Amino acid sequence: MAAFFFEGYNFLEYHLKRIAGVFMKVQFNNKLEERLVRGTLKVQKLLIYRIIQRTLLLIFPFALFGSFIKIIQTIVLGKEGFLTDVFPTFNNDYIYRLIENIANALYNLSLGWVSVIAIFGAAKYTAKYYHRDDQLAGITAISSLLIMDYAYSKVQPFSFHPNILGMRGLLFAIVSGMIIGWIFKKFSRPAPNLEKGQPTTGILERTFISLKPIIISLIIAIIFSTLINVTYYSEAPGNFINALSTEYTSSNNWTQLGKTLIFSIYTLIMSFFGWSGTYSALGMEKMDVLSTINLNYALQKHTAWNAPNPFTSSTLYHAFATFGGTGSILGLIIAILIVSKDKDFQTVARWAMIPSVFNISSGVITGIPVLFNVIFLIPFLLAPLANMLMAAIAITLHLMPPSVYPVPVGTPGPLIAFIGTNGSWQALGFSILAIIISVYIYIPFVKMAAKVKLLDNPGIEEGEV
Amino acid sequence: MRMQLRNLRQNKNFKYLLSLFIILILLGVPSYMWTKSNVSTLAGRYNSPMSPVIMIPGSSASANRFDDLVKTINRQYGEHHSLLKMTVHTNDSITYTGSIRPNDTRPFIVVGFENNKDGYANIKKQAAWFNSAFNKLKSRYRFNNFNAFGHSNGGLIWTYFLEHYFDDSTITVNHMLTVGTPYNFEEKNTSNRTQMLNDLVKDRNKIPTSLTYYSVAGTQLYTDDGIVPLGSVDAGKYIYEGHIKRYTLITLTGDKAQHSDMIANTQFIDIFHQYIVGNGINNSGNSRTSKKVPDPQP
Numbered sequence: 204m205a206a207f208f209f210e211g212y213n214f215l216e217y218h219l220k221r222i223a224g225v226f227m228k229v230q231f232n233n234k235l236e237e238r239l240v241r242g243t244l245k246v247q248k249l250l251i252y253r254i255i256q257r258t259l260l261l262i263f264p265f266a267l268f269g270s271f272i273k274i275i276q277t278i279v280l281g282k283e284g285f286l287t288d289v290f291p292t293f294n295n296d297y298i299y300r301l302i303e304n305i306a307n308a309l310y311n312l313s314l315g316w317v318s319v320i321a322i323f324g325a326a327k328y329t330a331k332y333y334h335r336d337d338q339l340a341g342i343t344a345i346s347s348l349l350i351m352d353y354a355y356s357k358v359q360p361f362s363f364h365p366n367i368l369g370m371r372g373l374l375f376a377i378v379s380g381m382i383i384g385w386i387f388k389k390f391s392r393p394a395p396n397l398e399k400g401q402p403t404t405g406i407l408e409r410t411f412i413s414l415k416p417i418i419i420s421l422i423i424a425i426i427f428s429t430l431i432n433v434t435y436y437s438e439a440p441g442n443f444i445n446a447l448s449t450e451y452t453s454s455n456n457w458t459q460l461g462k463t464l465i466f467s468i469y470t471l472i473m474s475f476f477g478w479s480g481t482y483s484a485l486g487m488e489k490m491d492v493l494s495t496i497n498l499n500y501a502l503q504k505h506t507a508w509n510a511p512n513p514f515t516s517s518t519l520y521h522a523f524a525t526f527g528g529t530g531s532i533l534g535l536i537i538a539i540l541i542v543s544k545d546k547d548f549q550t551v552a553r554w555a556m557i558p559s560v561f562n563i564s565s566g567v568i569t570g571i572p573v574l575f576n577v578i579f580l581i582p583f584l585l586a587p588l589a590n591m592l593m594a595a596i597a598i599t600l601h602l603m604p605p606s607v608y609p610v611p612v613g614t615p616g617p618l619i620a621f622i623g624t625n626g627s628w629q630a631l632g633f634s635i636l637a638i639i640i641s642v643y644i645y646i647p648f649v650k651m652a653a654k655v656k657l658l659d660n661p662g663i664e665e666g667e668v
Numbered sequence: 669m670r671m672q673l674r675n676l677r678q679n680k681n682f683k684y685l686l687s688l689f690i691i692l693i694l695l696g697v698p699s700y701m702w703t704k705s706n707v708s709t710l711a712g713r714y715n716s717p718m719s720p721v722i723m724i725p726g727s728s729a730s731a732n733r734f735d736d737l738v739k740t741i742n743r744q745y746g747e748h749h750s751l752l753k754m755t756v757h758t759n760d761s762i763t764y765t766g767s768i769r770p771n772d773t774r775p776f777i778v779v780g781f782e783n784n785k786d787g788y789a790n791i792k793k794q795a796a797w798f799n800s801a802f803n804k805l806k807s808r809y810r811f812n813n814f815n816a817f818g819h820s821n822g823g824l825i826w827t828y829f830l831e832h833y834f835d836d837s838t839i840t841v842n843h844m845l846t847v848g849t850p851y852n853f854e855e856k857n858t859s860n861r862t863q864m865l866n867d868l869v870k871d872r873n874k875i876p877t878s879l880t881y882y883s884v885a886g887t888q889l890y891t892d893d894g895i896v897p898l899g900s901v902d903a904g905k906y907i908y909e910g911h912i913k914r915y916t917l918i919t920l921t922g923d924k925a926q927h928s929d930m931i932a933n934t935q936f937i938d939i940f941h942q943y944i945v946g947n948g949i950n951n952s953g954n955s956r957t958s959k960k961v962p963d964p965q966p
Contacts, residue, residue, distance in 0.1 A: 285695075285699070354746065355746065499807075537685065537688070540681040540684050540685050541681070541685070549681065552684075553681075553684055556684060556688060557691075560688065560691055560692065560695075608703070614699065615691075615692055615695050615696075617692055618692070618695065618696050618699055621696070621699075621700070621703075622699055622700075622702075622703045625703055625704070626700050626703050626704055
């Protein structure tokens with residue numbers, strides 16, 4: 204297994220020599236930047252990394268389209284959605300249902316099943332790398348994922364757990380896809396027509412070459428699916444952390460601040476790997492006890508100032524660290540629009556701008572891609588944390604009230620603090636400052652990403668992956 | 669600085685940045701106005717996807733009364749509802765067993781009482797104890813709507829609670845289901861009204877009008893379920909009919925239609941699942957419309 208992960212190294216030397224010429228053209232501002240860029244290049248040579256990047260690009264169009272549908276779903280149709288609350292709704296129930304159904308169908312089969320697309324991509328690219336039948340590997344992977352995700356329900360005969368099929372199952376799908384690709388390598392010989400590049404006489408022959416890995420993959424999937432309740436275990440760590448974050452409360456403000464920061468970091472890191480963390484970017488459904496106390500205080504005293512718990516997830520994380528979705532993605536988009544000259548980055552940023560206003564970031568994080576991207580890990584963590592610290596300082600110095608009032612789901616990031624404080628202009632000012640901070644944090648990394656891309660673009664098909 | 673600004677304007681993405689800015693302002697103005705009007709009438713509990721099923725067992729039963737029911741529901745429908753059991757002691761202190769899983773949007777909460785004796789005086793006390801448990805739940809879990817279930821006297825406690833303690837401005841009770849609730853105690857003939865029934869009918873205006881209520885009565889040999897007469901369950905109509913949005917009386921017969929067995933009855937479990945546990949789709953529609961339905965009695 205270990206050998207499989209590092210086989211990409213074979214190409215390392217070759218590549219480094221080939222791109223030495225390009226290196227001359229790229230200027231580095233300082234040692235740190237150079238080291239980071241070179242480090243990223245090394246990581247990018249890993250087979251596993253290249254497969255992930257290619258897979259993410261494969262799901263990007265679906266994620267982007269789905270994110271637009273998601274806007275309609277949560278913000279226009281949602282029960283507690285931003286536009287439903289702020290603007291009057293349509294009163295015609297039939298039309299409402301119709302739109303809701305269409306939106307659900309479109310969402311469920313775009314962003315709602317990106318993991319199915321991802322496992323197809325991951326298995327296909329892995330099999331292709333080993334010159335195995337990539338089509339069959341991909342299709343086998345889809346079947347395996349659906350088997351693993353099968354809901355053994357007596358009510359609906361043919362149904363799946365929806366959680367694993369969406370963005371949350373991404374990591375699981377990619378890893379499983381690679382394992383299936385690897386099974387194809389182990390248990391079948393190279394597909395003949397892939398080798399010779401001509402239409403083969405026997406399609407049946409091709410099928411039989413891959414029959415063994417197909418059966419093995421499906422059997423492993425069914426064993427996995429029967430023994431392990433995937434949905435449950437995928438949520439178990441999250442549930443545990445959730446329980447911790449909502450149950451354990453401390454009266455000391457500084458331990459509170461530490462706790463909120465730790466859970467934010469956990470959320471950010473998990474989101475970076477396509478999993479899900481404690482705090483969701485869309486809405487604050489998991490409001491903790493402390494926020495409730497704050498709200499009750501504010502409702503009694505008719506002010507948000509001096510709320511008893513200034514450093515909760517809603518005053519810091521939700522109000523200041525989720526602009527544009529987890530990881531202050533709005534900062535990245537603005538940074539790209541300002542400094543990047545890369546055409547791809549710009550296209551992605553322009554398209555994903557609107558969903559990102561409503562904190563739906565799936566377009567950008569798969570299109571750039573930000574997920575699993577070594578360079579963007581730093582600002583992805585740093586920008587939200589810097590904003591939270593700024594907010595914490597501002598609250599401590601009584602420069603703005605903490606956001607304690609409930610905010611509708613999908614409220615544009617920069618307006619969350621404003622609405623959450625019942626329209627405090629100071630909070631709006633600090634939100635704008637937070638955008639500026641996150642843009643400044645993202646700018647150097649956008650430049651670095653452009654350099655890395657110039658030196659080695661994983662998006663370009665090179666044959667080996 | 670000016671140099672930078674000019675550069676920025678020449679940037680071909682300037683119009684995108686500008687439009688981003690304009691979008692935010694366009695969204696900001698109405699939301700500012702909305703916040704100002706919302707907070708003054710704020711319902712407090714918002715944004716919570718949780719809609720629990722709160723259950724009260726009948727007299728002489730503890731908070732463990734519905735363990736099997738919850739197990740059956742989870743097994744039969746392949747669902748994973750968590751179960752929290754609370755026992756309210758006579759001194760208003762509460763002991764908890766079980767817990768609510770954090771992502772569970774439809775957990776079961778059973779509220780039992782240390783003093784679970786029968787009788788009108790006790791039902792009043794139990795309603796007060798239930799109220800203290802309900803307030804604990806409200807502040808702890810922040811739900812803004814729930815479904816109610818009561819077995820036998822549990823339904824009386826619900827009715828008394830709705831009439832005397834419940835405040836529907838912050839929280840909605842969507843559906844209520846009771847099984848074998850003796851609104852007229854052991855009295856068969858509804859013309860002989862007990863003190864309790866008279867009181868409950870008198871205060872019925874305080875029951876939220878948006879409520880949908882299903883009352884299940886069991887019968888063996890046409891008259892009673894072995895303990896509670898059909899007429900006594902039926903007397904609930906004097907309280908609810910014509911006041912709440914929907915009142916339905918369902919009569920269960922056949923195997924397991926006996927007063928205490930009914931909650932293990934297959935038909936009952938279907939009814940319970942359909943109306944009280946619901947399947948997300950129905951429910952989201954219901955809670956949406958319930959928001960918009962105007963009061964039938966202004």
